[in-house]
Structure formats: C-alpha cells, structure tokens
Amino acid sequence: MTIEGRNGNHDRPIRLGMVGGGKDAFIGAVHRIAARLDGCFELVAGALSSTPEKAVESGQALGLAEDRIYSSFEDMAKREARLKNGIEAVAIVTPNHVHYPAAKAFLKRGIHVICDKPLTSTLADARKLAKVVGESSALFFLTHNYTGYPMVRQARELVASGAIGKVRLVQVEYVQDWLTVEQHNKQAEWRTDPKRSGLGGATGDIGTHAYNLACFVSGLAAESLAADLQSFVPGRQVDDNGHVLLRFEGGARGMLWCSQVAPGNENALKLRVYGEKGGLEWHQENPNYLHVSPFGEPTRIITRGGAGMSAGVAPTTRIPAGHPEGYLEGFANIYKEAAGVIRAHRGGDGLASLVPGIEEGLAGVQFVDACVRSSSRNAAWVKM
C-alpha cells in the first residue's frame, strides 16, 4: 500500500465549491464523500440550494465559513473567482436543467467543473456547453461514475487488449424499481419533470449511464438506434422504461434496457460484452468481480485486487481483495483522477485520464435525444 490519495504528491488539497447538494439532495452527499475520501479536495464554498435559508443551513451543517455560503451560483462564481484563495474547482450536483448555466458561469471564469450526469436537459444546451468548454482554459469532468469501478476498468482493458476478440454483442441494462408507483418525494419530482430532467426520464437518468458504460468498455460508439419508450405509470410525463436496439460502428449489435418500474431491482446495472473469442460480464451490485469466459474454456472470476487483475487497474483500488469496495470508492476514483489532471494542469501540463468529460456528456444527451426521436416514430432507426 502506498500512502493513499496523494500518490506521493505533497500537494495541498484542491479548493472545491459545490452548486446544489443541500438538504434532501442525494447525489450532493455522494460527491462530497467522493471528493473527501482520498484527501484530494477540500470543500470551502457552496451554493447548496436556491432557497436562501436552506443554502445557509446546509452550508453551516457542512462547516463552511459564513462568507463562503452563497444562495446563487452566479454570486459564488463571481466572488470566488476574485478571492485570493477562491475555489479552484466546482462540483455541480443540481437538477439537470441547471447544469448548463452553472457550468458556464464557472468555466468562463477559469474554474474547473465536475458535473453530474446527464450533461444537460436538452441537446441544444449540451452543444452550447461543449462550445463553452472548448473555449475555456478550465477543465470539465462528468461523473459517469460507473466507469470508476476497478473491474469496469479491467473489462475495458481486456476488450482493448483483444482478449475477447472483435466485439460482436453489447448487452447492457440498468434496472430500478423505485418509480413503480407514483412517488411524491423531491427526487422523484424533478426527475420526472421534463422541464428539469429533460425529455428523457429513465433514459436520461440511468440510460445515459448504461450507454456510457457500454461504450467505455467496448470501445465502440453506436451509429444508430431504435427505441421503444414507455411511461407505464399513469400521468407520468417522461419515460419510465426504455427498450433500445443498438447498432455500433464496425457491425457490433446491442440491446439496452433501462427501467425504473421493475420491482425487485434496486440499481441493477449489468454489462455483458461478447466477441469472436470470448465474453465478459459485470454487475454493479456486486462490483468486485468480473466474469471472463474465453470461448471453449471455463469461466474465470477475476477479483478486484486479486489474481488476474491488471497492473494498470491497481491504482483504482485501495484495499486488498476480499475487502469489498463499492459505489463510493468507484465514484471517488473519478474525483481522484480529476484531481490528478487538475494538478498537472496547474503546472501547465496535460495528463491523460479515463475520466469522462464533455464528449461523453454530449454523447449521452445525443443518446437520450435519439431515443426520444426514435420512439416518437414508432421505434424507427435513427442516427445518433
């Protein structure tokens, strides 16, 4: 074991701000733990809620200094950019429709952005944001956190190395059940409101993760898709189930299923990739194992930290095999790697990393847009 988090780097933690993530939020706390886990970031400012009282209350609960608690991200961006020790990066963990304006406010002022997915609530916003990122001196990261799991990295490396041969099939599914009936909590409300969530429901919220994961591991992008989206719960304005056929560049085919109305499934993200020489399978809910099946040989169980794991994957694990890592550790890998890129950037250097960014974000919104377009035309094939 090395000293965790710092990678032998004596650098001080990166000063981080946060937009969204106040009381009753879910993903904000996840980002904070992920940022803190390896000691690479220090949360020093926040516009944690658009409701001023809640913003203050939440900032105090997190121990922020009074004068670094903001009730608008605009104010935060302006003031922090001028402070001598202002934030160097900001985590954006708001509902989707705020991603674009918030990210823009910080990127224009040279503050790095770590943004939750999907990139934006509309394709128009996504394209505008891509333009902003291209013109900014600051960095942009998107937390498609499932790519941070060590065994997902292992799967990607195996495919890239040719271990399973040319890819033929990519089967991915991301299945939940929490929206099986109408829900009235805060999470359900904005995630099923097309104004805040975007046109996609399940497709946007979890389908984008599934699509990103499929591409990340297979190394392929879809050229076209055919989607049959449903809203099973009466009155729901966005899809709560999506059945999608995929055609990838180079001839591979795939299926993607995303659902939030499948009782018994909590957060069942599962990927299977098959090539001419072998197959592999990974389940997010028991993420420390990767099943690899060379054709004609017994299936092998590669374990995180154990025999069969590649050297290149090792930096993404913290503890020995058999001591399970989970969702937060995978998420923290995104933050740790983003920290490495930010630190290199300080010195004027670029650093290759696997952290998703604007391209993956744009691809995700294009995926949702294509699903909605296809479904509105009776699941006709549409170009991505």
Added chain:
Amino acid sequence: MTIEGRNGNHDRPIRLGMVGGGKDAFIGAVHRIAARLDGCFELVAGALSSTPEKAVESGQALGLAEDRIYSSFEDMAKREARLKNGIEAVAIVTPNHVHYPAAKAFLKRGIHVICDKPLTSTLADARKLAKVVGESSALFFLTHNYTGYPMVRQARELVASGAIGKVRLVQVEYVQDWLTVEQHNKQAEWRTDPKRSGLGGATGDIGTHAYNLACFVSGLAAESLAADLQSFVPGRQVDDNGHVLLRFEGGARGMLWCSQVAPGNENALKLRVYGEKGGLEWHQENPNYLHVSPFGEPTRIITRGGAGMSAGVAPTTRIPAGHPEGYLEGFANIYKEAAGVIRAHRGGDGLASLVPGIEEGLAGVQFVDACVRSSSRNAAWVKM
C-alpha cells in the same frame, strides 16, 4: 410421496414409437429418458434413422424387437396402425423439416404425436399441420419442455393469481455459445441449414422456446414485434443472434434476446416478468428457485418442493426441496402429463393440461416468421 408416475393408476404403460433419435442425435435420448422416467411409456418401435443400417443398429441398441425397427416413418405408421398391440403414440425427434410429414403420417392413422419443437420448418407446413391436427382423432403434444419445470409453473400461477399485478414488462433471453465459431458436427450442420432447420437459426432453435416461455408465464401473446437478426459467423445461412422488441396485447412490452454466439453462456434461458405490484425472475440453469419481489418488500426465494410452492404445482415435482431436479425431470413432466391426457382420451374423456400443443407450435413458427420478416425490413414492426 406417492408411488411415482402412476398417480394411483394401475394402467399399463403407453406403447410408444420414435421417429429420429438414432446414434449421434441429441434430443432423442432426452425424449426416451423423459418417457421412461415415470414409467408411463414403453418404447416398442422406432424409425430411428433414415439411414437403414443406422436405424437397425440404433434400434438394436435400444432393445427393440427386430420387427419393430423401421427405416422409414411411413412404413412404421402403416404397419403399427395395423398391429394389434401397435404403438399408441409416437415421439418425433427429427430435424425440423421432417416434423410435418411425419406427424401427418401418424395423426392420420389415429396415433398420438409428441413432437419436438419448433413445430415445422416453414409457416406453410405449420398451418397445414394445424389443419391435420384439427381433423385427427388423435392428440398432438409439442415439447416446449421448459414449461414443465415446477418453478415455471409456479411463476405462471403467481402471475395468473394477480400476485404481481397487471403485467407491464416481459424480459426473456435464451443464450448459448456453441456456435461462436463454425462447427462441423451433425447437430450444428442441420441446425444451421435453412432447408432442414427453417429460415430461423437461433430464433427457431431457441428463440421459440424463449417466446413460448414468456407467453406461458405472462399469460400474454405478442401482437407485434421488431427484430434485428444477425449471422455473425461468416458463411452462416441462418441467424445466430436475434434482438427482438415485443408488444403484447394489453400494453405490456418486452425484449427477447436469443443468441448462440455469446461465449460463457451454455443454455442460459432466463425469464423476468414485472407487473404493477411485483416482479419475478427464473433461470433455467439453476431451475429449482424462483425469485419473487412484491414491490416494497424483500425478495422471496421460493424453492421447488419448499415453502411458498403452491399445491397445484406439487404434482410436477418428485423429490423433496434441496434435492435438485433438472432438465430431464422438467421434460418428463411433459411426458407424464401427456400420458394423463392420453389415458383419459382412451376412455373418451378430455383432460385439461398445460402441455403445449398445436396452438403453441403455430405461435412459435409465427414468431420465427415474424422475426425474419421484420429483420428483412430493417427491424420494422410486423404483426405476429
């Protein structure tokens, strides 16, 4: 435990003949074991191969009397129909294209038919056979054997009882890997030859099982489907992978994936059904368990023979919980139930049973036909 097989019935075993199933065949041996397992049938005649030497050799190996070994099913049908103690039923276990003529030969002579799936190699044959069955005094059974598994029966009963509410989603997959590369054994040869197998490859061989299982458990039939079929192995004349979107009567949706080129999958038939109130999941490769998830409650594991199994399902199991039953026992349930229907028929009575017959067979060939039609039109929706 009761005395097995006889159900308290002192009746002598039913005299059975077999068409196909000689040396190097696979499914013939399965039918013979299934027929024998509960003591309900006695194999007394066979046209086990269209090659006369092989027919004789195979018949002798099975201990058939010399004069009950035939080299053509026509001869067998004619002669057995005239014998005083001729066969009462025949099992047809040939390649698909022989199903229709063979079944016709026996049905016309009042001999019951137990036929392997798919029903026929063409839709035209299927329709003709349906007509023959309708006009015959004899019975027709189709070995969609997976419906014989006790936990499949349990699943069907739970859905029918409303335990999971109105069905919304049916996800079924049947995945193998044996055709990942080109194969030159007898099984591979006829199963990938459209003249003998029919236009469907994986769709016909295993997709029909998957579709039948989905309908059997959900109680629904598909109204339309969209299929994207592939032949990944160069030179292969039939599909070896099928991605299918399903729309069921009443609004339920589904996905069906059948593949014979997915390394690491042996015979991975898996069904998941989700309704407004709950979900259930069953895997053929570990068939003694059924996962049932009432929405908002912990998942229950119902076990074959154990707590939670319904009384109506009990007759399909032979041994106590924890003593696993498998493929052959499920298959034998089809034979045992067919025997019950045949025995009632002897006395002029009808007997309700869940054994698939001509309707399910026709639906299966329609499924293949629809898949091929849809795929040839770029996965357009087609009516079943």
Added chain:
Amino acid sequence: MTIEGRNGNHDRPIRLGMVGGGKDAFIGAVHRIAARLDGCFELVAGALSSTPEKAVESGQALGLAEDRIYSSFEDMAKREARLKNGIEAVAIVTPNHVHYPAAKAFLKRGIHVICDKPLTSTLADARKLAKVVGESSALFFLTHNYTGYPMVRQARELVASGAIGKVRLVQVEYVQDWLTVEQHNKQAEWRTDPKRSGLGGATGDIGTHAYNLACFVSGLAAESLAADLQSFVPGRQVDDNGHVLLRFEGGARGMLWCSQVAPGNENALKLRVYGEKGGLEWHQENPNYLHVSPFGEPTRIITRGGAGMSAGVAPTTRIPAGHPEGYLEGFANIYKEAAGVIRAHRGGDGLASLVPGIEEGLAGVQFVDACVRSSSRNAAWVKM
C-alpha cells in the same frame, strides 16, 4: 450422444426386486426412478411394505405381477431365488435396522444387493454384514448417491491428479431444517427412533453422506475425530446436530457439520477441499458447477458437460452443459454403474467402478459410532 444407458450393450435389463419403498416412503421412489432412468433395470418383484395390505396395494400400483408381490423379504428371497427368471438384484430401501437382515437374506442366496445408507443401524450389524458380503458370491452396492454427481467425480479426479497439491483441509457440511420442530410424519418418526435409525440421528442420516463424500473426493480416511452432538428439540432421542473435528491420515484436518435444525437449509451438502496448491468447492443444491482455485490464479468454474470437464467424467452425464442434471441423475449413475458391474459379473468378470460398497458402508457406521462415543466423552478424540 450415444444411445443412453446401454453403452452399446444389447443386454436385456437386469431383473430387480425391492424391499421397502411402499406408499409414504420417500427413498424407494428415488431408487425406482434411478433404476429405470437408463433402462438398465426392470422392477419385477417387491416386498414393499411389512404391512400386507400396503404391500399389495403398492405392488399393484407399480404394476407388479400378483405373484411377485410379497409381504416379507424372507419369502421374496426364498421364492425368487428358486424362480427361473427370479430377480438378479434387490434394492433395500427400508428403515436402517432392516438393512442387515434383508441384505443377508438375499446375499446368502446369490442375489446382488443395492442397499440404501447408512449400512446398518448398529456397528455390530455392520460387521456381521461385512462378513456376509465377504462370503457371498453376490455383489453389494451402497447408495452413497452423492458420489454419483459428475462434478463430484471431477473433484475427485482433480485431487487425485495432484491439481490442488497435497490435501491440508477438508471442510464438509450437510445441513437441513426439516427437524427444527418436532415432526410427526412417518419419515421423521423412524429417523428419530434409535431402534430403527441407530444411535445416530443427523450423524447417521446425513453425516454419513458428508463423511463419505469428504473421503471420496479427498482420497483420505479419518484416523480420529472429536464430536459434539446435540439434540436441540426437547424429547428427541437422537442427535439433530453434530459438530465434528476430523484428523485424516497424513496430517490433513477437517470439520464436518451435520444438522437438521438449521432453518433456511433444505439439503445443503457442501464440500470444500484445500491443498498446498489450490482449492475446490462444490454445492449439492446447484450441482452442475465446480469451483476450482489454483493458488494465485483466478477461480475457474468447471461445468458439467462443459469446458474443463475431464474425459473420464463424461460417461456420468447424459445431456449437454447448461441443461442441468440433478439428484436423480446422480443417483441413477450409481445404478447404471452397478448394472455394469453386475453384467460383467454375469460373465465371470470383475469391473472396477466407483460405486460405494461394503467398505464405505462400514466406514460410515464406524463414523457414527465414533461420533456417539466421542460425544458421550465430552467430545474427546476417538479412533475411527
């Protein structure tokens, strides 16, 4: 696939009788199915119950000829031995205390015996029976059926081949829950009655299976053991739980746990063997898989009928990988192999087989005796 059961042998089925196994019995039906499954035996006579009416009723239900239905095994042994086409072998499936007198009656008359386990209800009987077997011209087989599972054979072969190195540890458990509370059915009554079952309860009924399996796979025998037996249910006269420490010849150590009072366990027989170079694990309730772990390498999943299975194991499977076999098929392997030995014996030849016999039976009763002796001395070490 070859023609099943006959192994290319045109021999007629072996004529079989049965002692015990009438209505309300459990294991008798299992033996009959196992005998019938491969077509190697034909049941022609029975003393199925010591209650004459039940003997007749059960014999009729099974289709036996009236004059081959007996109400005492003595009568059956005497008469069948004189018949021209009398039984060649008998299956003994009574409560344990009848095994010795019944086996003796047939062995003395040259009729082969296939006996359920444990061998006898007392060690004295076991020794006497061993003597009888030694003096008989007939063969003796004991249905430690779990040794018939293909993946158990595979495990044994791997250990014997040195694949896991010198064995250090053998961990075996056989856990059920059906006796968690007092039961009043026939099975529970005789199995908890020391007069019929023997001094051991769980140790005799299932501990003997576990011990046999451990020895079969590891190739080792225990030299001594220390056992802490319990009767948790008030009033129970035999143990319902056994905790046993084992010391094997050559220095290996082990633990054996047998219980019939562990809720949630149906028939959870599980074996793990660890050597200097690797380990392996097998579960009876999902028996088609064997996990093999070479030290320092990923675990492999060897599947019945699939890649990694040895050629020597193949004759014990009937159907392809992914089509699960279960308890009855494993049990039928014992019958099929016994048939092979009996047929060779007809011709005056011996045939090596892995079917357990008198030695394994004697070892099982010694195991129970040692457990009871040790437990009565506060779990002191006792020699086997």
Added chain:
Amino acid sequence: MTIEGRNGNHDRPIRLGMVGGGKDAFIGAVHRIAARLDGCFELVAGALSSTPEKAVESGQALGLAEDRIYSSFEDMAKREARLKNGIEAVAIVTPNHVHYPAAKAFLKRGIHVICDKPLTSTLADARKLAKVVGESSALFFLTHNYTGYPMVRQARELVASGAIGKVRLVQVEYVQDWLTVEQHNKQAEWRTDPKRSGLGGATGDIGTHAYNLACFVSGLAAESLAADLQSFVPGRQVDDNGHVLLRFEGGARGMLWCSQVAPGNENALKLRVYGEKGGLEWHQENPNYLHVSPFGEPTRIITRGGAGMSAGVAPTTRIPAGHPEGYLEGFANIYKEAAGVIRAHRGGDGLASLVPGIEEGLAGVQFVDACVRSSSRNAAWVKM
C-alpha cells in the same frame, strides 16, 4: 439524505493523531480513510513509523505539519497532551505488541484511543490495558470493524428482537488464502512472528474478528471452547488454521473456522445463526445482503437501504439500496459512532453506542489464549 457525517452537528472535526500506518502499512490507510469519510476527524499528528526517516517521509506525504510528525509515540503523547490544540484522539495501527504501551501512553494523558484489533499480543497485556482504561478519563474504542456493516447491525437487531427465536447454533468462518505459501512481505512477517503478533496466528489476526462477530450478532458469549490449531506451512511459528468448537452460555453451540491457507478464499468472513424459529446468513464479501429464513417460510433477502431494513439500522448507511457499500464504509461507521461518543463526552455526557471497546478486546485475547491452551492439550475443552 441528511447532510452526511455531521448528523446536524456543527461541531468541528475531532483532532486525530496516528501511531503506525506509515509506508508499506495496510491498515493505517484504512483507518485514515474511515476517519475522513464522514468528515468527523482531521488527522493532524502522527508517529507513523518507528524508523525516523520513514516517519518523516510518511508524515509529509500525508500533509502533516513538520512539528506534528513524531518518531515515537511517547514523544507524541507527551507533547500533544500539552499543546493547546493537541490531538483529542489517537488511532493505534501498529503491530499487535505495540498496542498496549501505545494505548497506555495516550490514555494516561486523557487522549481517547481508537485501537486496531486484536487488543494486545498477550493476555497479560490485555488485562493491564483493561485496568488502564478503567482508570482513565479518556475513551477506548476497538475497531472490530465488521460490526459496522449495516446488515450485521440488522442481523443483530433481528436476533435481539426474537425474530429467529432462542439461538441454537452459531456457525462462523473467516477464511483467507494469502499465507498458503511462505510469504516475505512486511505484512506476513510481523503477522507470523509470535513476538509481534502474539501466540495466535490466524486465530489472533482473523479468528478474533470471527469470534467478535458471532457474539455481536448472537448476543451470546462462549463459555468454553475446544480448538485444533495447525501450522501447515513448514517453519511457521504461529497457527495458520484453526478449527474451533464453541459452547455458548444458555446452551447454544457453534463452530468457528479461521484459516489463511485455503486457496480461493480472499477474505471470506461468513456468519450463520440459527434459532428455534428461523435462521440468518451474511457474507462479508457481498455485504449488502442478509438472508433471513423464518422456519417454514421462503427465505427473504433483506438489502442494505432497501425494504426490510430496520429504522435503527438506517444511520449506518449513506447511499440508497443497490448502490453497494463496502469495507471502508463499514469501517467508517465505527469512526463515525466513536466521534459521536467523543463529542458527547466533551459535554460530559455518555452516549450509548455499539462500537466495540475494551470488553470486546479482552474477550478477543481471551479467545486466542483459550484456543492456544486448548490446542496444546489436544483440543480439550477449556473455559474462556
């Protein structure tokens, strides 16, 4: 979700020091991440190694101020106790033989101690430390971290509530394979050196965890045990495998198996508890699930954060069901709860918590001592 970690408490983080945990250590990094994960502690001082250069280098890597980096715990204890903002608590993560002197140095100066397990390397030290704790105004916590897993808490609560009835059986095992062959890394060296590790090898290193977990969940303590310990690897001075029979107060019985020489097992800690009315089962390597089996009903799968989890367990989880938590989160629960107790203590209040302390530590060393005593007397029963 609430704001994580602070529980609505605006208190500043607790100032933490660390003894041990420098480069090449394993558990030190785990403690640091656990302390940091919820933001309850701030690491400000360290005596990270007894080698001065390594102490400095490690302290710098962790960003400690130069004057808070010590090369002896004595110096650290003395100086920090005098500093105005000196450490309030210290984590002791050294080899076992240092636990006692280090803990004593801090406790005597009123600094709270969070100590890794086992408590000490000898029973004499354990007793002396218990005396020191009793006389100190400061608090003492022991990181039997597996008790921090939410589903372990759930199991404990179910047992305590009577859900499985009076406990009859406790089966626990903790199995690894990393010492299957002789190892020469730092971790292996001190853990197999009786001077540093104590008389127990596997029993001390992991057996104590298993014993603690068994007691924590069952609510029982062992009265006596019989242990058969082995050192399979030639030259090893401590046990690498332990087979232990347990007799608990009130009549329950158990088995404990700890091993570090079982290939294929990474960190396989598994607990099963059975009572008169039901059973439960938990595996550390997939820790988000608890199987609960009421006798006569189907097994339920209770999931962390999901349906069936008790309200009292909720504070130990951070993220929704299906988003797996792992080893670090369970470990962090110990730190988070210790922080709560420390904060209440600041205000002069006591706070009940489930964090293990001196009693559990003493019980663990007594367990090792009893195992060694029993094994040296041929596995005779010894009192705990």
